[in-house]
Every structure is written in structure tokens, then in C-alpha cells.
Amino acid sequence: MRAPFASDPADSRGRLVAEEESSFRSCFQRDRDRIIHASAFRRLKHKTQVFIEHEGDYYRTRLTHSIEVAQVARTIAGALGLNAELTEAVALAHDLGHPPFGHTGEDALHALMAPFGGFDHNAQAIRIVTDLERHYAQFDGLNLTWETLEGIAKHNGPVPRPTPWALSGYNLHHDLELETYASAEAQVAAIADDVAYNHHDLHDGLRAELFSTDELAELPILRQNFARVDALYPGLNYYRRRHEALRRFFGVLVEDVIGVARKNLAVLKPQSVADIRQAGRPMIQFSRPVFTDLKEIRGFLFERMYRAPSVVRMRAEVTCVVQELFPYFMAHPEQLPKQWRKDVDEVRDETGLARIVSDYIAGMTDRFALQEHARLIAPGKSASPPDFV
Known part of the structure; x- marks a missing residue:
């Protein structure tokens, strides 16, 4: 029995780009499926939760964590009569914006991006699902429903000002009502x-x-x-x-x-x-x-x-990786992959370039960041730090 305050897909505020809806999936089911099939979601397999991804097969990664969150969220949503598909979509997407090396990588990237608006993983998740996933013919991003985007943006509560630039920029043309609380489904996630x-x-x-x-x-x-x-x-x-x-x-x-x-x-x-x-x-x-x-x-x-101590040593190692990759790509944007260089050709200032470099580094997995650092900055060194734990 669905509660009267549950999100109803029939009453969705829709998508930024109008699409013909599926005849056999609700709009929230479709959002969930698009998130699961996104490149950024697959990359969570090799992104840190606490321990660096290569340190052991049994530690959680961002992917296994996201699956566990979705399972818990569906259970709670079912008990409260909420929409399970919307709840699951927000839960699966909530960590899409994390850079390599977990919160350590985020702290390093936020410091590097401070002159250019900073970095926030929740805002970066919105940037991924509205822009950086570029696979569809009609639009950039995943063209998710308003309700799913709202949930990703403010599942932790109203977004305080100053709003992270990745959120504020999108919000200018698609108002997610950042000053209010999100749906009960997003709060459950x-x-x-x-x-x-x-x-x-x-x-x-x-x-x-x-x-x-x-x-x-x-x-x-x-x-x-x-x-x-x-x-x-x-x-x-x-x-x-x-x-x-x-x-x-x-x-x-x-x-x-x-x-x-x-x-x-x-x-x-x-x-x-x-x-x-x-x-x-x-x-x-x-x-x-x-x-x-x-x-x-x-x-x-x-x-x-x-x-x-073992975790602190590891964090110091990987902080250096991010701190050295960022200025390297700022100075050598020609080393970015071909599809990223197209965006570089269109930027007009250092801020635009910094955001492209930040997007690129944030999308890296732990192992790829280590490999690129070894290839570009520290050739001859091991691509992986020692196993501290």
C-alpha cells in the first residue's frame, strides 16, 4: 500500500528533455536502470571506500557500498509505503561523484579547485548525470526525472549557500528547489x-x-x-x-x-x-x-x-597523486584523452580548463589514477603504493 506522501511516477515533474516514456517501466524505474548502465556507476567498482581498491578483495568499494545502500533503502522504503524505485535510483547514484581515493581524494581535489569554485562530490554527481555521461543522441547526461535529480542533489538536506558551482550552474535552468528538503524517498537513501x-x-x-x-x-x-x-x-x-x-x-x-x-x-x-x-x-x-x-x-x-597509522600513510601517498596530476594536466592539456581535448578547445579561461581537468581526475578509478601518475609524472616507479594494511 503506497502512502499518500510517496512519490508517484504518474505525477513526476518530468525530464529536462521531453522523451516518450516506456510502456512497461515507470519513469523512476527507467532512471534506476540508466544509472546502473552508466559508465560512472561501473567505475565505482575500482574506487575506494576506506581502503585503496587494490589492498584486498574483501574490503568494500564504492560499488559494493552503493549496492548495500540500495538494499537497505528499498527495505525501509517498503516498510514506509514509499516508492522503492525512486529510493533505489537515488541510493545507487549517491556516490557517483566521488573521485579516486574516497574522501582523501575529494579533500585534495577541493583544495586544488578552491580558486575555481571548489569540488563537492554531491554536486559532481549532478554534473555526471546531467552532462558528463555523453552516450545518448538527444541529450548530454542521463536526462533523469526531476525527482531523481532532486534526490541526488539534496538527499542530505537543503543545500546551503554558497551552492557548489556544479549545482548552481545546473540549477539556473532546471530549478531543483535546493532550499527545501527532498522527498521521503531521498531521505531514506x-x-x-x-x-x-x-x-x-x-x-x-x-x-x-x-x-x-x-x-x-x-x-x-x-x-x-x-x-x-x-x-x-x-x-x-x-x-x-x-x-x-x-x-x-x-x-x-x-x-x-x-x-x-x-x-x-x-x-x-x-x-x-x-x-x-x-x-x-x-x-x-x-x-x-x-x-x-x-x-x-x-x-x-x-x-x-x-x-x-597505516591508513594515514596511505592517504598521504594518494593525496600526492592527486596534487601532482592536477597541475600536470593544467600545464599539459594535450595529454588528456581525445574526447576531453575537444572540450579544452572550447574553453576561454583558466577556470574552464580547471573544471575539465577536475572532471577528468574525478572520474578516474584508484588504479587508473595510480597508473597515470606513474606513467606521466613518476616513470619507473611502481604504479601502486605498498600495501599498508
């Missing part, structure tokens, strides 16, 4: 991202041996999960024990979000998507106790994982 990374960062940190299972079992929420597993399965194998505890942790977060959302929606009593957008606060949230516990867990991960 955002919190599904939180659920997924809180779960899998703990799992990946254990696999990397940056902390122990015993340490994990002392954290809030996890403490109860381990106790429950131990009561049900005394003497359980080490690996099965921690997996059972972590999957229960996952379930606690999902159930908390659904419970809080139902309470918020019962108070607001929204009768349309517009009521959700104009509510003035998010409807899809964690409860205060769970949010407080997650802050403690994130603090633990910050100290023991994100700031682990």
Missing part, C-alpha cells in the same frame, strides 16, 4: 548510507585487524548484540560470532529508523510529497539514543581506523 557505512566500516576494520572483536564488543549497541549471540550460541566460532553480532547491529539501526520515521510521519500527517518537502525538518532519522551511540562508534572508528 541518505540514512541508508549511514546504516550501511556504520555497519561495513566496523566489518572492514576487523578484517584489516585495526581493532579486535573484544574491543568491538565493548561499544554501545554492539555490547548487547554480542551478549545476545553468546546467549543463543555459546562457544560459537570466532568469525561466525562477530558476523552474527554485526548483522544484529545492522538490524537494530534499520528498525530504529523505521520506528522513528513512523512516529514523525504520524505527527506531521503529510498528505503529499510537497508536505514532506515543506516540513522544515527531516522525517527519516535515527532516534536520539541510537544517534548518540553511533557518535561514540564513529569516534572509535575515527581513532582506530580512519586515523590508523
